[in-house]
Amino acid sequence: MLKKIFISAVLILAVLSFVVSLLKGNNNAEKTVTVPDRVAVINIYGTIISGADSKDNIFSQTNGVTSGSIMKQIREAAADDSVKALVLRIDSGGGSATAAEEVGRELKRFKEKTKKPIVATIGNTGASAAYWIAVCASDKVYANATTLTGSIGVYMPYMNTEELFKKIGITSNKIKSGPYKDIMSSDRPMTPEEQAILQNIVNEIYEQFVTTVAVGRKMEESKVKSLADGRVYTGLQAKNLGLVDEIGDYYDALAAAGELGKIKPGADGLPPVKAKEKQQPWEFLLSAHIAELIKTELVNQLTGSLQQSGAPAGGMTR
Known part of the structure; x- marks a missing residue:
């Protein structure tokens, strides 16, 4: 019985992997186009955890963001010649110190390899591990006056x-x-x-x-330690203490990144932004429902086997 269930699970995964590879192949068959110099924006929202890109793990169900996902985007930006600056758009209360260290190391590699500017912009919150990421390699850090940041x-x-x-x-x-x-x-x-x-x-x-x-x-580390007792600061307080550079929002940070990267602004005065890759409908369906589909199939297989053996199946719940 267990052998039959295992074989069914393997077959389901094999078929789905084949479908995914076909769809990805079709999606990547695009014409090469000339793109203008632009800014890559990486969104860092929610709890920051260490781990692989959630898109690479169909069973991952995090409401935050993984270090692997952020690092992957940084590497993609580094490999894109049209990207002349990087913006970190942060709204996070923090997370794993290890995740912050991993992302920070990748940001430093980006700077060393490309010599391109990094600008961080903090929305509602950029505290603890999120603040670690914001300041570790950025040329400028923006926050709103009412932002909550710090929590060092x-x-x-x-x-x-x-x-x-x-x-x-x-x-x-x-x-x-x-x-x-x-x-x-x-x-x-x-x-x-x-x-x-x-x-x-x-x-x-x-x-x-x-x-x-x-x-x-x-x-000076002594100055940082005098501020690093775990408390949060408003954006205005943080600026006065030297923890951020400017009071401003995302668009202010975007404009600053364009200037630092010497990118020609558009009619709105802002530099072009590298559009985030849109998730395909099939990707959403697979990532959101594949685990449930496999579980349903396995339960059906197990229930059927129990019924065939004469064992009561009513005790199984989902």
Whole structure:
């Protein structure tokens, strides 16, 4: 029975992979056209997590943005000769420090390889990991006066559910290879030694964050640390403190990127923008529903096998 289910899943994935490859092939068969010098805009919205481009993983269901997705767009911009400047359009409360580090490294590679300007523009929020990305390699950083930004710091959350487990009669037992293998387990209090270990990790990442801001903003680390207690600042406060360069919106940042990249503006006074690749209808259907389709097929296969064997299938739920 399991062999039959496995074969069905493999066949479904094989057929879908074939369809995707055909559709992508047709979509890429486009005529070469001459394009003007332009700005590439990368949107960084929502929680920033480390990982591959969500488009490369049909089972990915994140409401934020992955470091892989951002890095892929940076590399595409670097490889496009028509792109003369890069704009990071940010509206994010932060996310993974590792994701910020990955994106920051890719932005620095972009600068080293292309020598082209980068301008960051922060909308409602550009805090923590999002601020890390905004300042790590940008020539200019824009924020609105009412933007919330900064939040320079690191934290590592954990909870202790030991008392709750006791109330509902759950006892946790484990066999471990070392005293710290279950560090941060929620079923017991954290020991002072464990707290010290994790505090050292948090402090180390914090120092990396401070250094990134100091280098990106051309500030003394001591000055950054005086501002880096985790608090957020308004855009106006951030400008007065040297954490951003200008008060302005996306269009101000776009115009600045055009000037820095020496791009001829259009009739609206703004440089041309590289249009974001539109998602094809088939891509949406596959990315949004493929997991559900496969699950349905597998459930049907399993239910059918149970019925054939005489076992009751009514206990299976979806």
